[in-house]
Amino acid sequence: MRRTIVKAVSRTAQWVAAARALESERPDALFDDPYARSLAGSAGFEIIDRLNTPISNVYFAIRTAYLDRVVLEATADGPIRQVVLMAAGMDTRALRLPLPAGLTVYELDHTELLDIKEELLSGAAPAGGVTRVPVPVDLAEPWPEALKDAGFRPGCPTVWVTEGLLYYLPEDAAHRLLTESCALSGPGSLLTGDLLNQAAITDQKARPFIKGLAEGGSPWQFGVDRPEELLASHGWQPVDVIQPGEDGTGRWPLPVVPRDKPDAPTDFLFTARTTDPLPGPPRDT
Template sequence: MTATHRQWDIVTGVGLTALAVAAARAIATGSADDLVDDPFAAEFVRAVNPPRPLPTEPDGDELWTAMAAYVGLRSRFFDEVVTGSDAPQVVILAAGLDARAYRLDLAGRDVYEVDQPQVLEFKQRVLDDLGARPRCRRHAVAADLRDDWPAALEQAGFDPARPAVWLAEGLLPYLPAMAEEELFDLVHARSAPGSRIGVEQVPGGDVAGMDRSMRTMNAAERIGVDMDGLLATEPRRDPVAWLREQGWGVTTELADELADRYGCRLPAFLADTMAKAELVRADLSA
C-alpha cells in the first residue's frame, strides 16, 4: 500500500459506512419483508463503540427504516447473483462486513473477501468470538483497491482461468472515476468465460446528485458518518455500456422494479433517489 493512501478501521471513514450498512442489514433481518437473513450483522455493530450509537432493530426513525429497506433489497439481489451462478470462485470487492461466506450455502466454492486489513481483522475477531464457521473455502485478502489488489488476490489462490462471480456492492461511489475504470478493466481481464459480475450503480451514475440528496436529508449526522470527502463526485464512465462493449450480457433493474418483483415496497421518500438505483447482473458467455 502506498504511503499516500489513507487506511481506515471499522469506526473511521469508509469503515464506518460498512458498520452503518451492517446496522441496516440487521434491521432488515428482523423485518417482515424477509429479504435477507444475516444473524451476524447485529453482532458486528454490538462489538464496537461507534461515534454515534447505531440501531440493530426497528426504532421508528424514517431514515433508518429507508436504509434497511434498500439494503435488504440490495442484499437479496447480490445473494441471488452469487447463488444463481455455479462459478467456483466468488470475489467480494470492498467486502466490509459481508458475511455471505457464513450465511449462504456455498459449499465447494472459494470466496475471496478483498478489503482493508483492519476491517478484515475486526470481522475475523467477531466471527471467531461467535464460533462461526464459513460454509465455503473463505480467503481474506488484505488489500487496498487503489493498489495492486489482483496480485494479492492471486497470491490467496484465485485462478483467473476459472470462472468467477464478482460483487461490486456499495462500492463505486467511493472510487474516483479513473479508479473505477481501472477496476472494471482488471476484473474483465481476469474473468474466464462463464464469469458473472454484480454491480450497484447510483441513479444514473450521478454520485454528485446522491451526495446532494444525502446532505438535504442530513443523512451524515443522523447516521453518524462524516461523508465529507468520502464520495467521488466527478463524472464517470457508464459501466453498463462498457460491459456490453466488452461482450458481457447485461441485465439491469431499477431498485423499485426489483422491489415489485420481490413483493415488497421501498419508502415513498426514496422515489427520486435510491429507488432509481441500478442493480446490474452481467454474464460472460462460456
C-alpha cells in the same frame, strides 16, 4: 479490548451491517443474517441514527437480497467455484448462504476491517466444503497480485460482487477495477453490484445526507447515467440492469425513476457476464 476501525470508509460496512440486522429481525425479512448485529456494533446503529435515512435501510435490504440471489444461482450448477467479494466489509455470504461444496469465497478489504471482522465472528466458519479467504488490500490501489497470491485462479469462471463499492471509488479506480476483473475472468464469469447515476451524487434535496457521508470520510465520487455502456466498455455484457422497485425487488416505497430523466437520482442493480470466452486453458497464476 476490541479495536475500532481505522479507515473511515470502512465504517460504511458497520452501517450496512446494522441495516441488515434490522432487516433480519423483521417478520417479512428478505434474508436472514444472524451475524449482522454483532458485526455492526454500536457504531453501525449510530450512523443510521445520524444520517436518518430509512430509505437507505430498505435499499440495503433489497440490494442484499438481489446479490444473494445472483450468487446462489450462479454457483448452484456449472463450473463457477470462485466468488470474489470486492470491498467485502461485514458481508457474511460465505457463512449464511447455502453455497456448494468446493466453492472458495475471497473477501477483499482493508487490513484493519478484516482483522476486526475476524475477532467479531469468533471463529464462525462456512458450511462444510466452502472455503473463506480474507485478502487484505486497498481497492483504490493495485490489488490483482494480492488476490492471486491468496489462491485465486485467473482465467477460471468467477462471480465478482461489487456491493456498495464503485461509487465510493475515484472514477479512474472504478474503471480500472472493471477492466481488471474482466481480464482475470474465465468463460461464464459474472459481475454483479450496484451503481448510482450522476444526479444521485449532486441532488440538492439529498445534500444533508451526501454531506453527512463526506463528513464521515466516505464521499460518493463516481456516478454513471448509462450503466450498460459503462459495463460493455470494460468487456462485461449486461444481463440485468434494474432499479429498486422493478421486477419485484422487495418493499421499495418510491416510484421507479424513468431512465429518460437523467436529472432524477437513482440506483442501479446490475449483473453482467464476460463477453468473449478466453481461448485455451486457464492462465497460470
